[in-house]
Structure formats: C-alpha cells, structure tokens
Amino acid sequence: MSPSTCRWGILATGWISNKFVLDLLVHPSTRDVSDVAHVVGAVASRSEESAASFIERTWKEAGVTEGKDAVKRYGSYQQLYDDPNIDCIYVGTPHSHHYQNVHDALSAGKNVLCEKSLVVNAAQAQALIDLAREKNLFFMEAVWTRFQPYAYKLQEIVRSGVIGELRGVQAGLCADFSSRSEEHRLLNPYLAGGALLDLGPYPWTQLALLLLPPSEASKTPLPVPKVSASVIKTTQGVDKSVVAGLAFTQPDGGLVHGTLTTALDRQTSHNRCVYIQGTKGYIEVAFPTYRPRAFTVHAWDSSEAYADPDQFDQPTKQETFTFEPRPGGIWGFAWEADEVARCLRDGKKESDRMPLRETLLMMQVFDEIRRQGEFVYPEELETLELASA
C-alpha cells in the first residue's frame, strides 16, 4: 500500500525550521517507516528572500534536489494560511509569537504542529485548544522527545516493575547560554525568553512520561500537581534558573515527587539528566534530556538488598539500553512528524501520545512556577488579545 503523505507548510525560517525540514527530507524507510511520508509544499517567512534562501540552503544541506522547485516560497505567513495545498502548518517562531501564529493558522482552517513551549501561559493554551476543537482541526505541541524510541522503552522498563514501585523522578535540562546577546530569543523577555519555556518542557516531559497516567487524548482535565518552586532571574528579567518540586497524584491516590531543574547558566550532568528512583533500584538517563542516548537500569531482588550498603556494588540486574538517535541522519524530529501524518491519515484531531490536556497541564504548572517566582512577561505577551482582533 502506498504511504499516506503529509503536505507540510513551514512557518518561519529560523534554526528549528531548518532542522525540522532536514528531517522531512530524509526517506522514512531509513527509520523503518513505510506507512507515512512527507513533502514540503511551502515555506513562509516575513520576507520572500528569506523563504527562498531557506529553501536553497536546506535542500542543499540535505543533498536533495528532487521536488525543490515545486516548493512555494511566501513572503508573508498569511499566504501560507491561504494555501489550499497544505495539510499541516509547522510553527517555528519564538514562543512569544506562537499564540498569534497558531490562532491565525487554525482560523484559516489549517491543522497545526507548533513548537514548544506551545504558548506563554495556560489561558492562551486553553484558548487555542478550544479553537482547534471548535474548528475540528488537528493540533499538537511539537515535543519530539515523546516520539523517540527511547521514551517508549523507558516507560516499558519502568512499568515492568524491575526497579520496584516508583518513588521519585529528578529531571533537569540546563545549558549555559549566558554568553548569548541580550537580544537573543533565549534571553529576551519580549520573545518570551528564559529557561522555563525554552528548556523546561524537556524535564517536564520526562516527569510526565513516568508520573502521569498513560497518555490519552481526552477532554477530562488532569489534576495539577502541587508545586513548590524557586526562580532566579537574569538582569534582563527572564528566568535564569528554576528548581521546582512537583507532587503528582497517582492512580491509587498516593503522591510521588518529581523535581524539575532548568537553567541557562550551567550545564546538566552528561551522565545523568534524569534519575528515576524505585523501591528496588534506580535508572540513570544519559544527556541530553531532549534526545537521550542511553539509560542504565540498576536493580536488586528486594528493597532490603537495595538498601544494604554491602550490596551496593552487586545489583542483580545492571543493563544499559542505548539508542540510535539519528537513523538516516535525522535530527530526531521525524518521529513526531510521522505521528502527525498518521493522525491526519486516521482523522484524529489530537495525538494520544502528546495529548492537548498534557500540554495544558504543563502550561498550568509553568504558570504556577512563574507565579511563585514572581516572574511575568510583558503584558502584550501574556494577553489573550490578538493583533488581528
């Protein structure tokens, strides 16, 4: 059977759009996928020149010539919203602009995959989710880590009970961006900079994969974990360092702790970006948090054996699972693109693997972290008002 092909429209020509398109240009068979395929139908930028040079540069980098001349190049985002030959728009602008861009795309009747963080706050997330549902369109936050083989394997191993009952998860993503200019989107409050919105979705994802009920597309809201957070800001006024303790309610009514650490002024340990604590052992995940290379399970037969200092060096099971993060040369975004193509093929309006209620929950938790850290963005970024309204 021939694969179902998703025709993508790329909105913005920055760093991530380049990487996403490079992945779309790699043949899916290189990652053992045959049921879906991708074509880039159009690239839109605020300037046509930039759209044209993006296409030249990216296709050259991919070593692909086929299909390049058929790609439409638009000098405004509106032209992309109006293109009838696009199945899904990929939004690759800074977080500050997602609310407006996604609203415009959905309003024009387009399905949307939007980069993380979906928006600036939970009210904006809810408004876009409501709009997507009202318009009966597909909508997903582009959290690529969820779709990597690593994530499925980690959940399988933890759920197998090999480390006993889950008692806690520590997850972090810190990267030293302190030398970037003040204008850079990571540090600029007017582009919704800061560690939490940029890097925070990754440690959050690791916690969510293990401490939330199995992902499911459902309109029933998830309980918001209790949050205890500390935020240190930069002189420009964005969050430089965040440490948050989160208490997640489990199906039996009990609570399990997760800790989320993210910062722009230091690096996360290369050997352990996620640490998973069970009653009979632990798991260490190797950096980077957004695309882990490996994880190692250390497990004992019983909690008594695990607690015995004389047996610390003698786990009953010690196994490292490694992952090929870049089959076919992809960066790792292709797996989320495959998910979108499958959802569109099957008429789904959201992904069970990255459901909208989990995106909303993340924004609710991030709002609470920012409230406790007394950190707000400029009014024009926090608002539900739209430029076109």
Ligand SMILES: NC(=O)C1=CN([C@@H]2O[C@H](COP(=O)(O)OP(=O)(O)OC[C@H]3O[C@@H](n4cnc5c(N)ncnc54)[C@H](OP(=O)(O)O)[C@@H]3O)[C@@H](O)[C@H]2O)C=CC1
């Ligand atoms: N999933 C992942 O691994 C990654 C995700 N991201 C996410 O992607 C998004 C973009 O990040 P990144 O690609 O690094 O950012 P860049 O600054 O490299 O690109 C952003 C693009 O957005 C467009 N844009 C529209 N309005 C503005 C504006 N006022 N200021 C700046 N750019 C504007 C521009 O494209 P044009 O001129 O064509 O209109 C620009 O090139 C963020 O949400 C980020 O979180 C980023 C890196 C990795």
Ligand SMILES: O=C1OC[C@@H](O)[C@H](O)[C@H]1O
């Ligand atoms: O999504 C991301 O992942 C990798 C980081 O380096 C980057 O800043 C961020 O946007």
